[in-house]
Amino acid sequence: MPKVLISDKLSPRAAEIFRERGIETDVDTGLAPEELKAKIGAYDGLAIRSATKATAEIIAAADNLKVIGRAGIGVDNVDIPAATGRGIVVMNTPHGNSITTAEHTIAMMFASARQIPAADRSTHAGKWEKSRFMGTELTGKVLGVIGCGNIGSIVVERAQGLRMRVIAFDPFLSPDRAEDLDIEKVELDELLARADIITLHVPMTDQTRGIIDAAALAKTKPGVRIINCARGGLVVEEDLKAAIESGHVAGAAFDVFAKEPAKENVLFGMEQVVATPHLGAATAEAQEKVALQVAEQMADYLLTGAVTNALNMPSLSAEEAKRLGPYMQLAEQLGSFAGQLTRTGLTSARIEYEGDVAHLNTRPLTQVMLCGLLQPMLDTVNMVNAPIVARERDIDVAEVKHERDCDYQTLIRLTVTTERGERCVAGTLFGSDKPRLVEVKGISVEATLTPHMLYITNEDKPGFIGALGTTLGDGGVNIATFHLGRAERGSDAIALLELDEAIPADVLGKVRALPHTKQAEALRF
Missing domain, CATH: 3.40.50.720 (NAD(P)-binding Rossmann-like Domain)
Known part of the structure; x- marks a missing residue:
């Protein structure tokens, strides 16, 4: 027993x-x-x-x-x-706590818009300061939802019941899903510029950490209110405090903080800030x-x-686990590679298996690849629920096994389609157990994916590689390995660099500013 x-x-x-x-x-x-x-x-x-x-x-x-x-x-x-x-x-x-967290978000919106906590304290003190607490109606206001997954979509429905107009930023939100929710999908900058109230419902990842900082707040309309019942650290608290003190931000309501339990915080003591002790699921x-x-x-x-x-753990037997281990590592890396480069709505994923791998149980491989693809933006996804999450977001997933011969003993190719186009990445196993990237966007490039990588697409022009090396060197970034590939002379080229440590944000910005750079992304594996 x-x-x-x-x-x-x-x-x-x-x-x-x-x-x-x-x-x-x-x-x-x-x-x-x-x-x-x-x-x-x-x-x-x-x-x-x-x-x-x-x-x-x-x-x-x-x-x-x-x-x-x-x-x-x-x-x-x-x-x-x-x-x-x-x-x-x-x-x-x-x-299990999605509805509760969504309801807390709505409660925090009301609390901020009507200054309920401050009015409560004043009334208990016997002041009766009726003229002091002029509130703001939610009806007709534009609600900007950052992250429209399970909790975010519930918030959308509740807000629509209040007759709010809802816009959303979510790279994984498909046009069909946005239509089903009866909301307008926009880019982040547009959301910041249009929203009267901004609420966050995204996980804490490298892409979302500090997503609302001084630069983002500067793009918002005067009088905006910020609601965060998702994760501490999504909003740079010091920047928000400055924006409130300047009068640009009218108020905020936070249930989560960068450091918890939050005994002290820069936002504490500000009358314009409603704060609760992580009660979203309570x-x-x-x-x-x-x-x-x-x-x-x-x-x-x-x-x-x-x-x-x-x-x-994916769904697979103990016997399969040992044999599929190296393939699963390769599949996860390919999915993560594509996911970290995805910036717009993902509509489909096509996974092709060739050679030896086509004769194996590929279901767990597909699951782990989808997990790697979705995890950069969705921390709740795992190897088991990845197919369900993809279906919920209207991402069409196709798995194809080829009996044909290929250049490698085994080959896995992932092709993702977004609103802006198509990207493919392929890999193989060297020595039957060492994952290796062999192709990106149809360009041959052979590399091992390690913890800190820098991915660059650029125009194939003389001097670019030298300028790139100088920029990294000046920034104190050491290159461990350097892999290059190009479609043809003078066209698009790819550089994939293994770094000894994570590239600082300011150095990455300088790389992106180099002449002929089309895209530069820091990747982690």
């Missing part, structure tokens, strides 16, 4: 579900790390919320642990690489829902092997 430990406060119904399905369950909350370390070796499953820290040390002591289930979306308290190394599946419940209904979901998911895995909402 499997045995599960519930180490955080969950709905009592979670323990009942485990026991009803024949799983022995202990509830022991508030354990100190050393206490948890001493107990964990006896359990097959660990059900947690945010209080328990499943560190590498705890995981190392978990000799029998097979699954960690997080009741909620965030898994910052789980060392996923350590869990993966021990063969432990990590699951979460990414959609409703009885949401907590009940995620507890039930995590119990069902963990029970399914322990009893039948079924995997739902896993963040570190």
